[in-house]
Each structure stands twice: as structure tokens, then as C-alpha cells.
Amino acid sequence: MATIMQKIKDIEDEMARTQKNKATAHHLGLLKAKLAKLRREILAPPSKGGGGGAGEGFDVTKSGDSRVGLVGFPSVGKSTLLNKLTGTFSEVASYEFTTLTCIPGVINYRGAKLQLLDLPGIIEGAKDGKGRGRQVISTARTCNCILIVLDAIKPITHKRLIEKELEGFGIRLNAVPPNLTFRRKDKGGINFSHTVTPTHLDLDTVKAICGEYRIHNADISLRYDATADDLIDVIEGNRIYMPGIYVVNKIDQITLEELEVLDKLPHYCPVSAHLEWNLDGLLEKVWEYLDLVRIYTKPKGMSPDYEDPVILSAKKRTVEDFCTRIHKDMLKQFKYALVWGSSAKHKPQRVGKEHELDDEDVVQIIKKV
Numbered sequence: 285m286a287t288i289m290q291k292i293k294d295i296e297d298e299m300a301r302t303q304k305n306k307a308t309a310h311h312l313g314l315l316k317a318k319l320a321k322l323r324r325e326i327l328a329p330p331s332k333g334g335g336g337g338a339g340e341g342f343d344v345t346k347s348g349d350s351r352v353g354l355v356g357f358p359s360v361g362k363s364t365l366l367n368k369l370t371g372t373f374s375e376v377a378s379y380e381f382t383t384l385t386c387i388p389g390v391i392n393y394r395g396a397k398l399q400l401l402d403l404p405g406i407i408e409g410a411k412d413g414k415g416r417g418r419q420v421i422s423t424a425r426t427c428n429c430i431l432i433v434l435d436a437i438k439p440i441t442h443k444r445l446i447e448k449e450l451e452g453f454g455i456r457l458n459a460v461p462p463n464l465t466f467r468r469k470d471k472g473g474i475n476f477s478h479t480v481t482p483t484h485l486d487l488d489t490v491k492a493i494c495g496e497y498r499i500h501n502a503d504i505s506l507r508y509d510a511t512a513d514d515l516i517d518v519i520e521g522n523r524i525y526m527p528g529i530y531v532v533n534k535i536d537q538i539t540l541e542e543l544e545v546l547d548k549l550p551h552y553c554p555v556s557a558h559l560e561w562n563l564d565g566l567l568e569k570v571w572e573y574l575d576l577v578r579i580y581t582k583p584k585g586m587s588p589d590y591e592d593p594v595i596l597s598a599k600k601r602t603v604e605d606f607c608t609r610i611h612k613d614m615l616k617q618f619k620y621a622l623v624w625g626s627s628a629k630h631k632p633q634r635v636g637k638e639h640e641l642d643d644e645d646v647v648q649i650i651k652k653v
């Protein structure tokens with residue numbers, strides 16, 4: 285591991301020394317690709333037994349409708365947040381690295397069960413194998429939303445440092461996958477096309493990056509002004525795109541003026557976990573970022589069950605998704621569904637399995653006889 289870390293450091297140093305201009309673009313692209321490959325090696329080194337399974341997260345079973353992870357430097361108040369939000373006990377203390385493993389808790393919110401994970405604090409360099417960082421960030425990759433917890437009295441530069449750790453492990457917060465096509469082929473060399481004039485990539489850079497991956501034949505086409513990092517993300521392929529919220533904790537320690545400055549941060553939520561300030565606001569924001577819909581089931585001849593909704597992602601919310609969630613064999617018996625609510629044109633509307641449901645719709649499934 286020491287050698288990989290040394291190699292990473294050497295490349296980072298070289299990148300810092302290299303001036304950014306047209307002449308060096310392809311060389312920088314090459315270095316970035318080398319860096320991405322080394323980081324992947326850390327994530328999944330050849331298994332030789334021992335070494336504690338690098339790249340593996342903590343062994344905590346997924347439960348509930350969604351998983352939310354608390355990530356941050358030591359002593360920012362992650363465990364205090366878990367305790368206050370879930371009523372679970374996780375040790376709180378003023379010294380760093382109080383929490384040494386992953387502690388799960390459950391938040392019952394709007395009929396959904398959200399699993400909240402308290403995680404050990406990470407330090408700078410976690411992505412390159414320092415401390416428990418690898419395990420923490422591997423677990424973070426399994427979440428549906430990350431809460432980056434920051435201490436209001438610490439420098440705001442900590443935000444960027446944590447982001448860099450997550451990025452080094454392939455986590456992309458509040459971003460969408462790059463809108464570019466990358467297609468390998470058997471012959472014909474590297475073909476680079478674009479619908480907008482690229483300012484970051486040129487044929488030489490694209491060739492240098494592909495060469496680093498021993499790819500000599502491929503079609504690459506851009507539909508926006510993509511960067512070298514975007515291209516590497518697509519080639520590497522194992523990136524995870526998820527929502528993230530910057531939870532600035534301990535606001536009981538700062539002035540109103542300081543709070544107003546923080547208010548300009550995007551994706552941000554101020555709280556005091558200790559004094560339970562704005563925890564409702566935080567839950568609301570988490571709910572918004574998880575982008576879930578609640579569907580109520582209505583058994584035939586009975587009123588809808590408003591207590592226990594079926595929770596779907598807003599991106600996968602067809603009647604088919606609803607059926608699969610209830611039971612794996614439900615679709616085989618499916619004849620049609622009756623839907624009440626904002627997605628329905630009538631009360632009720634008779635729909636097929638492609639119909640998209642809205643939040644708080646009521647659904648009755650009619651089975652084949």
C-alpha cells in the first residue's frame with residue numbers, strides 16, 4: 285500500500301508543478317488517468333487474504349426504505365446527530381475518534397423508514413488509505429444520500445476537503461453522469477466528435493487518456509464541454525451519483541452574522557444537534573433530497589392503508605415498480621390497477637403497469653382470476 289500511496293503523491297506533486305495550458309493538456313489528462321487507476325487499486329487490491337478486506341465497508345445490514353450516511357471529520361457531532369434523530373445510542377465525547385465502527389439507527393418519517401448510519405470520523409488522505417477512511421467511504425458508497433457534517437466553528441475549507449475524499453472514492457455528490465458517449469470497438473483508432481466546441485479536451489488528450497487504459501479503438505462523442513475527469517469517470521465506470529447535504533452543526537457557537545455567510549452555501553442545512561435546533565428542517569431536506577414517493581395500498585372493499593405506505597424512488601415509480609416492491613410474483617397475477625390521486629385522470633383511473641404514480645396516490649391491484 286505504501287508504494288501505491290507514494291505513487292499517488294508523486295503524481296499529485298507532478299500535477300501541481302505542471303502549468304495548465306494547451307501544450308500540457310494531454311500530459312495532465314494522462315496523469316489524471318494514472319491517478320484514477322491507482323485509486324481504484326486501493327479500493328480493490330488483489331486479494332491475498334489478511335489486510336482487512338480493503339474497499340469493503342462495515343458489515344451493517346441494509347434495512348428500511350433508504351440509507352443515509354453521516355460523514356465528516358472527527359468530533360463534528362455525527363454521533364450526537366444520530367442519537368437525537370433516531371434515539372439510538374452512539375457514544376458522544378469531546379475527544380476525536382470516539383466512534384470506531386458503524387452504528388445504525390432508524391428514522392420514521394412520513395411513513396418511511398430511513399436507516400441512518402453513524403460512521404467513524406475520517407481524516408484527510410482517507411481515500412488514499414489513511415485510517416479507517418476506506419471502510420467509511422466504502423460504506424458511504426452504499427448510501428442513498430450523504431450528510432456531510434461540518435463544525436460551524438471550523439474553517440469552511442473542510443467542506444472541500446471532505447468532498448475530495450469522497451470524490452477520490454468515486455462518489456459524485458449532487459451531480460449527474462457525464463453526458464458523453466464512449467464506445468469501444470475493434471478497429472478504426474480513436475474517433476473524437478463533439479456537438480459543442482470543447483475547451484478542456486482535444487484529440488491528443490483523449491488519445492493519451494485512452495492509451496493509459498490500453499484502449500486504442502473507440503468512438504468518443506461529447507454533447508457538452510466535458511473535462512478530462514468526466515471522460516475518466518465514464519471509462520472507469522464505477523462512479524456513484526447521489527445527493528449530498530452539508531449539515532453545518534454547532535451553530536449555537538456562532539453569531540447571526542456568521543450564520544448569514546454560511547446561508548449562501550448550496551445544499552446546506554444549519555443545525556445544533558446538541559440543542560436540537562432545526563432537526564425538523566434537516567429531516568425535511570433529507571426527504572426532499574431522497575426524492576421518494578409514498579404510495580398507499582387499498583385492498584379491495586377496504587379503505588386505504590395510510591399508516592404504512594409503499595416507498596418508491598421518484599425515478600422508478602411505475603405501477604410495475606410498485607408491484608415488484610410488494611411481492612416478486614405480483615406482476616404475474618397483475619391484470620390492471622385502479623389509481624386515485626394526482627396521477628389519475630378519473631377517480632379512480634384504470635391503468636396498466638407502465639403508469640407512473642405520484643406521491644400519495646392510492647393503488648388497488650386487480651389480479652387475474
Ligand SMILES: Nc1nc2c(ncn2[C@@H]2O[C@H](COP(=O)(O)OP(=O)(O)OP(=O)(O)O)[C@@H](O)[C@H]2O)c(=O)[nH]1
Pocket residue numbers: 356357358359360361362363364365375376377378379380381382383384403404405406533534535536537555556557558559
Ligand atoms: N456546542 C455544541 N457542541 C456539540 C454539538 N453537537 C455535538 N457537540 C459536541 O461535540 C463533541 C463531539 O461530538 P460527537 O457526537 O462525539 O462527534 P462525532 O462527530 O461523532 O465524533 P467522532 O466519533 O469522534 O468522529 C461532543 O463534546 C459533543 O457534545 C452542538 O450542536 N453544539
Ligand SMILES: [K+]
Pocket residue numbers: 358359360376377378379380381382383
Ligand atoms: K468525538
Ligand SMILES: [Mg+2]
Pocket residue numbers: 362363364375376382383402403404405
Ligand atoms: Mg462519533
